[in-house]
Amino acid sequence: MSLINYSSREINCKVVYYGCGLCGKTTNIKYIYSKVAPDAKGKLISLATELDRTLFFDFMPLDLGSIKGFKTRFHLYTVPGQVFYNASRKLILKGVDGVVFVADSQVERLDANVESIANLQDNLAENGFNIENIPFVIQYNKRDLPNIASVDELRSQLNKWGVPDFESVAHQGYGVFETLKEVAKKVLKNLG
Amino acid sequence: MSENVNVFEDDFWSINEKLNELLKNTNSLSVLLIDKAGQLITTAGDISQLDTTSFASLSAADFAATSQLAMLVGEKEFATLFHQGEKQNIYVASIESRVMLAVVFDQRTTLGLVRVRVKQTVAELIKIFQAIFSKLEGGPGSGGPSPLGSDFASEAESELDNLFK
Numbered sequence: 001m002s003l004i005n006y007s008s009r010e011i012n013c014k015v016v017y018y019g020c021g022l023c024g025k026t027t028n029i030k031y032i033y034s035k036v037a038p039d040a041k042g043k044l045i046s047l048a049t050e051l052d053r054t055l056f057f058d059f060m061p062l063d064l065g066s067i068k069g070f071k072t073r074f075h076l077y078t079v080p081g082q083v084f085y086n087a088s089r090k091l092i093l094k095g096v097d098g099v100v101f102v103a104d105s106q107v108e109r110l111d112a113n114v115e116s117i118a119n120l121q122d123n124l125a126e127n128g129f130n131i132e133n134i135p136f137v138i139q140y141n142k143r144d145l146p147n148i149a150s151v152d153e154l155r156s157q158l159n160k161w162g163v164p165d166f167e168s169v170a171h172q173g174y175g176v177f178e179t180l181k182e183v184a185k186k187v188l189k190n191l192g
Numbered sequence: 193m194s195e196n197v198n199v200f201e202d203d204f205w206s207i208n209e210k211l212n213e214l215l216k217n218t219n220s221l222s223v224l225l226i227d228k229a230g231q232l233i234t235t236a237g238d239i240s241q242l243d244t245t246s247f248a249s250l251s252a253a254d255f256a257a258t259s260q261l262a263m264l265v266g267e268k269e270f271a272t273l274f275h276q277g278e279k280q281n282i283y284v285a286s287i288e289s290r291v292m293l294a295v296v297f298d299q300r301t302t303l304g305l306v307r308v309r310v311k312q313t314v315a316e317l318i319k320i321f322q323a324i325f326s327k328l329e330g331g332p333g334s335g336g337p338s339p340l341g342s343d344f345a346s347e348a349e350s351e352l353d354n355l356f357k
Contacts, residue, residue, distance in 0.1 A: 003227055003233065005204065007200070007204035008234075045250065047253075056257075059230075061245045068344055075231065094256060185349055185352055191345075192340055192341075
């Protein structure tokens with residue numbers, strides 16, 4: 001649910017990073033936070049457990065500058081990946097403008113990815129969205145690990161819609177901004 | 193998607209007027225209007241000490257979580273929320289299930305007064321928002337060209353290219 005304020009000339013959009021537990025959603029946001037200039041970002045909020053597992057969400061506001069005289073700001077959220085936090089995931093998708101699905105490339109996490117993307121589809125539907133219409137990109141994370149599935153295999157299991165997809169190593173920043181840029185582009189295209 | 197809340201200039205000023213009235217009538221510190229996705233629409237009062245972006249995002253999450261709690265006990269939603277602190281308190285009320293009104297206040301006023309005045313303001317804001325929503329859904333703009341202009345998408349794309357160079 002983008003918010004366009006014609007009076008203060010501001011546009012706010014909401015992007016949610018989705019995926020199974022420990023796939024690297026928070027790592028993506030933290031990397032973006034560490035690289036963005038201080039005047040372009042707000043506070044990073046992490047509602048996490050003492051072991052750094054996301055409990056409710058992480059949140060960071062990111063200013064993209066001015067587009068056609070409108071101050072454009074993205075609100076980046078992550079969901080808690082663990083299966084039993086589904087109620088929270090559903091809430092965070094409320095009013096979403098774009099989704100990044102972060103997949104864990106490790107072979108043993110393939111089933112968890114498949115389950116998570118099905119869960120995303122269900123939760124989007126419950127919020128009145130169709131995965132085929134919403135700005136959506138996929139990121140295959142952890143490409144630096146030894147036991148990973150090939151991109152072709154991941155693509156065939158996860159990307160049946162043929163949406164833009166990216167390889168990444170989120171903790172090193174590889175692929176992080178490419179993913180963000182693509183989803184941001186799609187969200188803004190949707191507004192225009 | 194007609195879920196979007198687009199606020200046009202005239203509506204914005206009448207909303208601001210209502211918020212300022214509420215601020216004055218309750219003697220509270222600040223009043224914030226937030227949409228259910230966690231985005232700040234507008235504020236009244238002193239917000240210099242407040243991180244309003246975080247405030248908006250957390251209140252929306254708070255409200256969403258509480259609504260789920262309401263459903264667990266068989267309620268549609270809890271229309272208001274109250275958080276009591278040692279010095280400052282927050283009172284949040286839902287407007288048409290799509291927008292929230294949050295009032296931050298201290299000992300210079302009372303919960304009772306805030307509650308009564310918020311109820312009045314919510315009733316007035318509902319009228320304004322109903323007009324906004326019907327404008328968005330049934331108005332001449334719906335389905336038509338974007339009010340941002342047809343070249344918005346291409347300009348946004350080149351702006352993004354610059355930003356992520």
